[in-house]
Amino acid sequence: MIKEQYNPQEIERKWQKFWDDNNIYKTPSESDKPKYYALSMFPYPSGRLHMGHVRNYTITDVIARLRRMKGYNVLHPMGWDSFGLPAENAAIQSNANPADWTISNIDYMRDQLKTLGLSYDWDRDIATCKPDYYKWTQWLFLELYKAGLAYKKEAAVNWCSDCATVLANEQVEEGQCWRCSTIVEKKNLSQWFLKITDYAESLLQDLDKLKGWSENVKLMQKNWIGKSQGTTIKFKLVENPDIEIPVFTTRPDTVFGVTYLVVAPEYPIINQLVAEENKDYVQKYIDAAKIKSEIERTSTEKDKTGIPLGTHVINPFNGKKVPLWTGDYVLVEYGTGAVMGVPAHDTRDFAFAKKYNLSIVQVIKKQQTGEEELAEAYVDPGVMINSGEFNDLDNETGKQKITEWAEQNNAGGRKVQFRLRDWLISRQRYWGAPIPIIYCDNCGIVPDENLPVLLPEDVDFKVQGRSPVSTSETFVNTTCPKCNKPAKRETDTMDTFICSSWYYLRYIDPKNEDKIFDSDLVNKWMSVDQYVGGIEHAILHLLYSRFFVKFLKDRGLVNFDEPFDNLLTQGMVLKDGSKMSKSKGNTVDPDDIFKNYGADTARLFILSDSPPQRDLEWSDEGVEGCYKFLNRVWRLVYNSRENIIFDYPELDANKLASKNNDLLRETHKAMKKVTADINNEFQFNTAISKYREFVNCIYDYVGKTKTYNDEDKAVLSNAIITLIKLMSPLVPHMTEELWSELGGSGSIHLIELPEHDESLAVSQNLPIVVQINGKVRDKLMLPFGSSNDDLENAAKDSEKIQSHILGKQVVKTIVVPNRLVNIVVK
């Protein structure tokens, strides 16, 4: 018996237990059905779910549920990105163990996910902080090491003093730490890197294969990889012709306009380039540059500064002698660490030359104009002048010719330059996967194959400036696996982005103790059919994941190029116009919504107000509205319970009374619209509108029907049971309850979703718009499929239309079948 009152809390608890007990959402690895891998970006277990999580996981859950009901074997797993700094900070504050803090958060959040009614296969739950997972993270590191893609080097790295650790390039935002906004310093440290730059070209090229990614995200990756085609040109030092300074340029066509050269202050051999009398002065400049923060140095507002080294270089193209400078706007990491100054054709160089009174030589002119004094740099295409044998070439041809000349005369050549730099992965923190490396005085760097290398527990978390791991004597002191002599362990841990860049592979084979995963299984399940997560991962996580998959393919462990076929980047959840955050105090706790309205209401609201890609403004009234709607559906079913026959007889549309035919048609229209909206475009908001329209329509029907004959009952039953089926992916608990109470057996979530019948979804009569000169003047109800002549005649017969045509000349008539007639008059 259906209860009179909709009681979400009672229903939801009951069905969640039922689903759990009966393993409704367990995914068999083998099945005759086609596979579908639906994946949400797994959360960091910070303590409790926020609305962003609710949105992310509900979206993916609806997609997974719909696919399941469309006959797919759906993999829909969940896990925990559980290494990271917050656990360590919490440990320092409360003297707890990061592991305990993390595990209890995971347990709480897992319960919350269950409360939300998400259809996960919990048997595949993984946590990156557990040894049975990070063992394979370490294994992966060693594979990279053996392939020459993990290496250690001394480098000027980004240092966050607040987090007391180094940061990857990708983790520095506007010169500040991505996590705590502390201004990042440069420090010279010996650190581990992954050679992601080896894959720069394929990471760029394969973006074209990602048809299911938005252009926006692909472009962000493309810009980050930052490929530029250019030329290197070598300039010899006048004072010591054995020294060559190569520069990188994308404008070799302007080489005859070089009037100076600038090297970075950190240029490795800068000391050999300085004239004796300038040494003191230059050293001061270099020291000053070092202590400037990244943010000061890279500010575009500031004037460029530089000083002459007192020496000169020879331009190989024209033999001209030009002064050599150093300037802190030149980056030692990019290109060759040296640039040529062409003030006439580069705005930055122009400003620099004006400031320091350097000469300006024009070498490109606009077509058809003479040479004239430049008021600003001329950066557009043109014709080469003052360029010796290259004069009169258009500058694009000039680029080729100049580069060829450089190649032929040993003065440089073609060069492809990427902005992408190697991935700095070592962190001086505790709560991460230890880097499985041993340093031996005899054997040097030795990989430790005895995995997992477990995190020590006897550590001092409060140590400053070095990894807390280094305080564990038992961990640090070990023996060399090669020579058995005493040796020391690496005490840095890995960037947690390593752990989170391969997790989607582990879900497929989560309990494998012998291998990172079974390749056959992974090849069968990958790629991920639909990945859903926040736009904030557009670069870091997604780029790293793509890199790992390309590496694993090269190692023969997988046979696909890209991990994620389709990517949906969901918008943020806002309140009062800005992102929900604790610091702003504008958060809404999902638990409160579950408690007051139930998970079904939360799910419905989070999907109803905006399309998923767009930001969603939180609205208490909107939540209330969704709750009322669910109550409205409940009442509809409850009040009609006497007239609902679960096994209603088949309906013959040709024989139905017109009222019943109308409802049958609306039922098929709803089927069509809802599945199309969810399946193709993830337009949950318009799918939900359709639910409401359909419910309004059934209410109309019920309101008009005083007594029910068998045909009425069958049509009504069809409408209501279809409604419940269509709503079940979004509103899983309430629909399960109604399904069961109306007489359905098993779970509604395991049935097949019905397909609409197109012939039943079209109306017999359609409103046809009649326009005069594109303005609507009348609307006529005409049969579906009327011929163009019939439409035109009907339009011209209309009294309203005739009054508009009267006394005018009909120039032409446009007819769009089933839609409109436009009469053009003069």
Add this chain to the structure above:
RNA sequence: GGGCGAGUGGCGAAAUGGUAGACGCGCUAGUCUUAGGAACUAGUAGGUAACCCCUGUGAGAGUUCGAGUCUCUCCUCGCCCACCA
């Protein structure tokens, strides 16, 4: 500075080049109630007393029988990258 999006009622938003504002929130009036913040009914872009009609999708032009939608110029907002040579 470069790149990418987006501008539609009081609000969230709909709209294969073809009836702009579906659906909802809010609001107004009414019904039922002791009462309702519940439910139901009707209305709700602006102008007009009002039907008709006129105006209307950031501004301006263009293409088209017809433009929220396509093209160009401009304005505003958001996001990403940014001394990248």
